[in-house]
Amino acid sequence: MTDPVQLRINGREVSVPAGTVVAAAIALAGQMKFRESVTKQPRGPLCGMGICMECRVTINGQPQCRSCQTLCEPGMEVVTA
């Protein structure tokens, strides 16, 4: 088994197993709301397959990243809405 991956979600240090996607890491950090819709409704992942874009978050300063299709990497900075 490979070492766990350390990353930061909204400034908080989180440790997840290798192979975890960012969306799962956010859920592991206890958060269900990933973004706000254009009318300010809470939204979280829907399709899990990179299609619906509901799980968009900011990763390492890059906005609009699909968290369900991105693997966690050491030192990653993830920011949700």
Next chain:
Amino acid sequence: MSEKYLQFKIVVVGGGPAGLAAACAAAESGARVALVDNTPWLGGQIWRGQQAKPSLPQAQQWLQRVRQTGNITILDNTSIVAALKPGVLLAEQADGACEIHAQKLIIATGARELLLPFPGWTLPGVMGAGGLQVLAKHGWPVAGQRVVVAGSGPLLLAVADGLKTAGAKVIAIYEQASLGPVIKFSASLLSHPSKVLQGLQIKTRLFGVPHRHGVWPVKAQGDEALSSVTFTNGQQTWSHECDFLACGFGLVPNTELPLALGCALSGDFVDVNASQMTSIENVYCAGEPTGIGGVDSALVEGQIAGYAATGEMTKARQLFRQRSSWHKFRAALANTYRLRPELKSMATDDSVVCRCEDVTFGRIKKISNWREAKLQTRCGMGACQGRTCGAATNFLLGWGMQSVRPPTLPAKVEDFLLTGEGPSSPH
């Protein structure tokens, strides 16, 4: 910065079963083959997680074959954002865009779930059935969580099985199709013994989980996230408190790329001939975009496409009979899990249909086509490019999947500095 111009004899788009099979078959001829996938993994949605945690021998066999074949270049994390000209695709990779030049193209873009609107379906915690399953395979915490699995199709049982095995408390499985046709379908599977065995194993593992037919969701409730879901069988309604609703109404084909290339559709699916060639010369298509038939159908079609694209028609023809057999299964599947008309009334006037632009059903229900809806309401014009609401409105209002405009995915403006001319581009 990686290569800006890539050239191959055969380019396969999609690394699921159809794409893996197509790449292997095409590579047998010695041709330089590229296998493109927009995720970091091979195996598609159905074989998600099989690279990290092998459990299915069939998946292992194909993944290994691809890895062992020297002339297959795997381009993962690569999204096709536009078709620049015949034989040239514009792709986005982590470190920039590139042109992919192909003599022949095999489209194996798979399918996505049909996600239908109902009150509360936008709450965090309401997910696609396959959606929650794939996330769970990549670390989404489901152990101890209360999950209701609903919607339609054989995928629901597989999802419930996967979630239960991962430690979730599966409260119930609700299939919208009536029990009669499902029993008839199960009986027809006797001609495909592998499916019967698979089904029995799953049912055994799900022993004790209520599984009802002719049931569909009415509404999901919660403040910041899901807390309960109400269901109906058309006569009664009842609710379950739960943490997740895994809800998908079957699969719809990913036809954005074939449409962008100008391939003709037949109904919702890409029209192909016996060689899996589309209406566009040198463009082939295999797997779910040609009809929702599952993994076995996809593997056979993929091989036929790979052989046909490399001129190996004798090898291709040897698989025709196998394909016909799986196509019978495909037809029975579509017939059994036909969506009941009552599902069209799940969406109320206040239900959001287009989740990217928050357009409600009330605003679009009197509009006659998608183009008008886009112009008047921005329905389908958000980040997902209508991938979610396009399929939903096709079911709800019969708008149909129409033309696709580039880019087929949100892309960086700088990507379009590439024009498809190859390294001689003037910029």
